[in-house]
Amino acid sequence: MADAIAVRGLVVDRGGRRVLHGIDATVPRGSVTGLLGPSGSGKTTLLRAVVGVQVIAAGTVTVLGAPAGSPPLRHRVGYLTQAPSVYADLTVRENARYFATLHGRDRAEADRAVADVGLASAAGQLVGTLSGGQRSRASLACALVGEPELIVLDEPTVGQDPVLRADLWARFHALAATGTTLLVSSHVMDEAARCDRLLLIRDGRLIADDTPAAVRAAAGVDDLDEAFLRLIRAAEPDPSGEAR
Numbered sequence: 001m002a003d004a005i006a007v008r009g010l011v012v013d014r015g016g017r018r019v020l021h022g023i024d025a026t027v028p029r030g031s032v033t034g035l036l037g038p039s040g041s042g043k044t045t046l047l048r049a050v051v052g053v054q055v056i057a058a059g060t061v062t063v064l065g066a067p068a069g070s071p072p073l074r075h076r077v078g079y080l081t082q083a084p085s086v087y088a089d090l091t092v093r094e095n096a097r098y099f100a101t102l103h104g105r106d107r108a109e110a111d112r113a114v115a116d117v118g119l120a121s122a123a124g125q126l127v128g129t130l131s132g133g134q135r136s137r138a139s140l141a142c143a144l145v146g147e148p149e150l151i152v153l154d155e156p157t158v159g160q161d162p163v164l165r166a167d168l169w170a171r172f173h174a175l176a177a178t179g180t181t182l183l184v185s186s187h188v189m190d191e192a193a194r195c196d197r198l199l200l201i202r203d204g205r206l207i208a209d210d211t212p213a214a215v216r217a218a219a220g221v222d223d224l225d226e227a228f229l230r231l232i233r234a235a236e237p238d239p240s241g242e243a244r
């Protein structure tokens, strides 16, 4: 199966500082791949490079066979940023229908996207009056409504309760089963366990690119939380300055 994303030697500087140090990674089509790592490790920067909104210093990012951010990808890639990107003065339904129109989708598809994120009962509510978690789901509906082939989600489940989180993950896997590729960043380890593959990043370097089972095996523990801690510690330089 061809890869949906191929990242080769990706180097990114932000604010005069190197934040990605030569990342090599692939994301298979039709999978849910989790991007995990401590705060500030470079997850959002990597996602920005994949959707083509990040200036890069070196390397290549190929998405669905084309250079990241190139015009043919505009309707093929969906991106959910951490900051909600919906219109506060429109209702949830109006937002979804607006984004649906941009992608040549009809009203029924917009309404289905709203229902899929559990917002059917708030469809007529102004986005500006929603809770933070609801607003983030309204953004998610707008990112999904065009049915892009690749969906890049930056912490889509922050602020959601456990039942909603489980529903959203079921939705992600249902999309992957139809051939859609999802790349999802998260801080939450129980979400890592739900992924087909994991990319673990620390200080701008990839320290694991594998299945959850292989990550557990590599660390020698069953608990994914503990496995990540071990892999992160193993990648830390020891006091003599040598990598362990």
Ligand SMILES: Nc1ncnc2c1ncn2[C@@H]1O[C@H](COP(=O)(O)OP(=O)(O)OP(=O)(O)O)[C@@H](O)[C@H]1O
Residues within 6 Å of the ligand: 014, 015, 016, 019, 037, 038, 039, 040, 041, 042, 043, 044, 045, 046
């Ligand atoms: N606009 C910016 N200007 C300068 N430095 C930035 C900018 N945005 C991010 N950085 C720095 O780049 C590094 C990586 O940030 P990034 O947002 O990619 O991390 P992250 O893993 O997504 O973090 P979090 O989990 O907290 O969202 C951090 O050190 C951050 O301070």
